[in-house]
Amino acid sequence: MHKALRKVGATDEDAHEAAESIDHALDRRIDEKHRHFATKSDITAVQGEIVGLKGDIANVKGEVANLKGDIANVKGEIASVRGEMAHMKSELIRWIVGGQLTTVALMSSLVFAVARMRGVA
Numbered sequence: 001m002h003k004a005l006r007k008v009g010a011t012d013e014d015a016h017e018a019a020e021s022i023d024h025a026l027d028r029r030i031d032e033k034h035r036h037f038a039t040k041s042d043i044t045a046v047q048g049e050i051v052g053l054k055g056d057i058a059n060v061k062g063e064v065a066n067l068k069g070d071i072a073n074v075k076g077e078i079a080s081v082r083g084e085m086a087h088m089k090s091e092l093i094r095w096i097v098g099g100q101l102t103t104v105a106l107m108s109s110l111v112f113a114v115a116r117m118r119g120v121a
Contacts, residue, residue, distance in 0.1 A: 038046075
């Protein structure tokens with residue numbers, strides 16, 4: 001570059017300054033174009049983050065497994081409560097029907113007793 005500037009009539013000092021300016025401008029342009037490229041340290045940092053994320057994912061999977069176990073336990077408890085409710089329902093029905101039958105038997109006995117007393121009296 002320096003030689004080309006000297007051939008067109010630039011002084012040695014002007015040619016040197018122009019070559020330096022062009023060189024710096026080219027370096028800046030190359031840096032700007034390649035700024036988005038990852039460096040080895042960037043890749044190493046990303047790899048470290050990936051390892052950390054894999055650990056986080058493993059923890060979340062463990063928590064999900066625990067939650068699934070908890071859900072299964074709750075489902076079992078719900079089934080148990082439903083069984084108890086069905087038993088209580090059948091007991092209530094038995095008591096209500098038994099009470100009604102007792103009432104009918106008692107009323108029948110009273111009706112027959114009154115009828116007998118009227119027939120005797």
